[in-house]
Amino acid sequence: MxxxxxxxxxxxxxxxxxxxxxxxxxxxxxxxxxxxxxxxxxxxxxxxxxxxxxxxxxxxxxxxxxxxxxxxxxxxxxxxxxxxxxxxxxxxxxxxxxxxxxxxxxxxxxxxxxxxxxxxxxxxxxxxxxxxxxxxxxxxxxxxxxxxxxxxxxxxxxxxxxxxxxxxxxxxxxxxxxxxxxxxxxxxxxxxxxxxxxxxxxKELLAEEKEHHHDEECSCGHDHDHEHQHQHHDKECDCGHNHNHGHHHADEVFTSWGVETPKKYSKEEINEILKFLSETSDYGIILRAKGIIPCTEGGWINFDLVPGEYEVRIGVADYTGRLCVIGTNLDKDKIEQLFHI
The missing domain is CATH 3.40.50.300 (P-loop containing nucleotide triphosphate hydrolases)
Structure with a gap:
């Protein structure tokens, strides 16, 4: 099976x-x-x-x-x-x-x-x-x-x-x-x-219970349900969609932009691009960006972006450079211009 x-x-x-x-x-x-x-x-x-x-x-x-x-x-x-x-x-x-x-x-x-x-x-x-x-x-x-x-x-x-x-x-x-x-x-x-x-x-606790022949209520005294202030990241989405009502397919709410390219990028250039995607709404509501691309300084760059933060690291070579952005209300033309495609 x-x-x-x-x-x-x-x-x-x-x-x-x-x-x-x-x-x-x-x-x-x-x-x-x-x-x-x-x-x-x-x-x-x-x-x-x-x-x-x-x-x-x-x-x-x-x-x-x-x-x-x-x-x-x-x-x-x-x-x-x-x-x-x-x-x-x-x-x-x-x-x-x-x-x-x-x-x-x-x-x-x-x-x-x-x-x-x-x-x-x-x-x-x-x-x-x-x-x-x-x-x-x-x-x-x-x-x-x-x-x-x-x-x-x-x-x-x-x-x-x-x-x-x-x-x-x-x-x-x-x-x-x-x-x-x-x-x-x-x-x-x-x-x-x-x-x-x-x-x-x-399993271990049940075995102990069986061995000692007792079945007691939990007496830890802890209240496990706490209410705290919302985190800094608890932001409202401003993409204009009401995502919690009705029934949608993903392609009705999310859009994606992706290309394969042999273009080389410097680390500085990628950091600048990701900063724009992360800190402005000019390109749409960006939920995810990911890439495997050749680096002008040699080697390959891998990057990941989620709302509010991104990471750029050295990665392994792939058969060609690949870039992908997912979000809502994406302006694909502007994203292409940002990546100089």
Missing amino acids: TKIDIISGFLGAGKTTLIKKLIEEAYNGEKLMLIENEFGEIGIDGGFLNNSGVEITEMNSGCICCSLVGDFGTALKDALAKYSPDRIIIEPSGVGKLSDVIKAVENIEHEVDIKLNSSVAVVDAIKCKMYMDNFGEFFNNQIESANTIILSRSQKLSEEKLELVVSQIRQHNSSAHIITTNWEEISGKQIVTAMERENLLE
């Missing part, structure tokens, strides 16, 4: 980083297949995973949860027949609805030998409240549909703010495991244990 793990997460949450960690630390010895689904014209993340020994199938013609729902079952059955993997990791588009991806898998469970093993939502702890307020139809759906919620960048929050984030998530999902520890402090196997709903601590 092939296990199916769906690892969702809103734009820039860290899905690919998590998947790499799980492949390296938890899925050793398994025959894996990764199915990626990028929203937009250019698939970026495949280049980060193509040296991991995992068969990657990128589907760029639309979100699994949108136009590919009907075709997804056929694609999955073909993949099973061709590769017979032990485990398939599905990485849906960041703007997809996890519930629809789950439904697509469940629709063919009776036809092929598969098991929906886990449904995960990777959540950027810093931006959780902002995304809940402004893109709830998509963001909250991922939280509500997940059996495990894995917080990224939790180490950047104070204990008080982290508790508030957990409380906000619990309002949408009261039963999911929530991983709050910094990923660098725990192993991939520990994460998979939570994803597969095996709570080792719970």
Whole structure:
């Protein structure tokens, strides 16, 4: 039987980083297949995973949860027949609805030998409240549909703010495991244990209870529901859309701009471009920008941008430079001019 793990997460949450960690630390010895689904014209993340020994199938013609729902079952059955993997990791588009991806898998469970093993939502702890307020139809759906919620960048929050984030998530999902520890402090196997709903601590405590023949109420005395002031990042979206009402496909709310280019950029130039995208609204509401591009000083540059911040680092070469921007009300002409395309 092939296990199916769906690892969702809103734009820039860290899905690919998590998947790499799980492949390296938890899925050793398994025959894996990764199915990626990028929203937009250019698939970026495949280049980060193509040296991991995992068969990657990128589907760029639309979100699994949108136009590919009907075709997804056929694609999955073909993949099973061709590769017979032990485990398939599905990485849906960041703007997809996890519930629809789950439904697509469940629709063919009776036809092929598969098991929906886990449904995960990777959540950027810093931006959780902002995304809940402004893109709830998509963001909250991922939280509500997940059996495990894995917080990224939790180490950047104070204990008080982290508790508030957990409380906000619990309002949408009261039963999911929530991983709050910094990923660098725990192993991939520990994460998979939570994803597969095996709570080792719970098992140990139950064994102790059985051994000592007692069943007591919790007496810790803590009030776990705290209310705190909103974080600085809890901003209202000014894109003009009401994202929390009605039913939309991702391509009705989000737009993308992407190109492949051999153009070289300097680090200074990329930092300046990302500063413009991050600090002004001249180019639309930018939710995510990502690139793998050759550098004028030699080597390659990788960059990531999410609202309010960005990172530029040295990366590995790819077959050509690739740039992608996702957001709402994008002015694609201005973005092209900004990148000198």
